[in-house]
Amino acid sequence: MIKKANQILHRPFSSTITSRLVRAIAVGLITGLIVSIFRWIIDHTMQILYFIYPQMRANPxxxxxxxxxxxxITIILGKIIVPYLDQLVGSGVPQIEAIFLNENKMPWWSVL
Structure with a gap:
């Protein structure tokens, strides 16, 4: 049953809403941490490439x-993603929507 706004707002701090809020905050923090680490890796990889490319130009x-x-690296990544090739299509939004609608079951690690 879908609740109406006045039903939710009638009890704004019920245990269900509070637990969902805490879980949402935890997911947000973990997601932010993962994205930050990913960006950090990209930035440091770029710094390494800015060093390596001139070296390769000087010494072919x-x-x-x-x-x-x-x-x-390509072979290793290929081996990692082979089991998930049928699920790696497009932007990923339809796959996430299917998971939310219980139409698709994917392990959280592969989604990450």
């Missing part, structure tokens, strides 16, 4: 190990 021999490293 370093391009070969760089290409080999990129191939190895």
């Amino acid at each position: 021999v370093w391009i070969i190990p760089y290409i080999i490293l990129m191939i190895v």
Whole structure:
């Protein structure tokens, strides 16, 4: 049953609303932490690349190990995502909506 606004506002601090609020805050904090770590990794990767690319331009021999490293990283990532290829389509919004509607069950780790 969908509740109306006056039913929810009648008891604004019931245990159900409070527990949902606490869970929502916890999810927000954890999500913010994960996104912050992701952004930190991207920023530091860019700093490393700003150092590496001029080195490769000065010494073209370093391009070969760089290409080999990129191939190895691509193979590793390919092995990681192979089990989820049928679920990796588009922006991800339809998959999340399907999870909310209990039409799709996905492990939280792969969604993350």
